[in-house]
Amino acid sequence: MKLSAPLRAFQDRLGHSFAKPELLIRAVTHSSMSSPHRDDNQRLEFLGDRVLGLVMAEALLKADPTAPEGLLAPRYNALVRKEACADVARQIQLGDVIKLGRSEMLTGGRRKEALLGDAMEAVIAAVYLDAGFEAAQARIIALWGDRIENVEADARDPKSALQEWAQGQGEEPPKYVEIDRDGPDHAPVFTIEARLQSGPAEQARAPSKRQAEQAAAKALLARVQGDDT
Incomplete structure (x- = not known):
């Protein structure tokens, strides 16, 4: 062959x-x-x-x-x-x-x-x-x-890290909501919002839902951890 x-x-x-x-x-x-x-x-x-x-x-x-x-x-x-x-x-x-x-x-x-x-x-x-x-x-x-x-010693994907943070605060796991999808069918762009039970939320856009969720989780984690300091 x-x-x-x-x-x-x-x-x-x-x-x-x-x-x-x-x-x-x-x-x-x-x-x-x-x-x-x-x-x-x-x-x-x-x-x-x-x-x-x-x-x-x-x-x-x-x-x-x-x-x-x-x-x-x-x-x-x-x-x-x-x-x-x-x-x-x-x-x-x-x-x-x-x-x-x-x-x-x-x-x-x-x-x-x-x-x-x-x-x-x-x-x-x-x-x-x-x-x-x-x-x-x-x-x-x-x-x-x-x-x-x-590879970072504390390397974790952002979604897992955000969920661990939420659990440590006694909160429910974060939710991920599709806010928008635009672009042609062969090249869509997703807007995803990561939300915590206590109120904070962040959005991110990416060519796949998985990437957008990870980016939104990363942004939200940075925000809440910054609030902790």
Whole structure:
């Protein structure tokens, strides 16, 4: 099986040449393009998530031999969450080669955070199945780069951090409300408001609901923590 020119170029950006090209093709095939004769990347995503987790756990232990579990866990979560995977996917332009169904393509699927993150995990699994754990580990370490050493000791995604803050104040979890959606169907922009039971609220705009929620949570957390000082 031969790879298309775009996939051959993607191999160069990824830094791995596939002995079994069918694995890469499956890794970039979204479920909206699956058929009885075409496998999608969901099973690979499941495997890639586990491979990524093991690599990151080991890398963090090596990066800081004295760190307690209480510091390692949030660092780990920051490195393996969907936002981090999507960021790496954008770095190597993975979105350009994902095979999508028409409806998913028209709604901006190539830019969706969750879709990019899932595809990145599937590509990791494809490398693992093609060449083994050490090859997958090398690619992950190279692609994540200085994110590993520079990850903040208290790294948490903003939504989780805001929820922890609210719980610490005896409040209910924050609510996220879609205020507006504009732009064309293939490139929507969402306005999300994060609200606390006690009244404070902040809004943010982004190309995906997930990004807008995270941005709104970050802004609201900065506000309430600033009020605490």
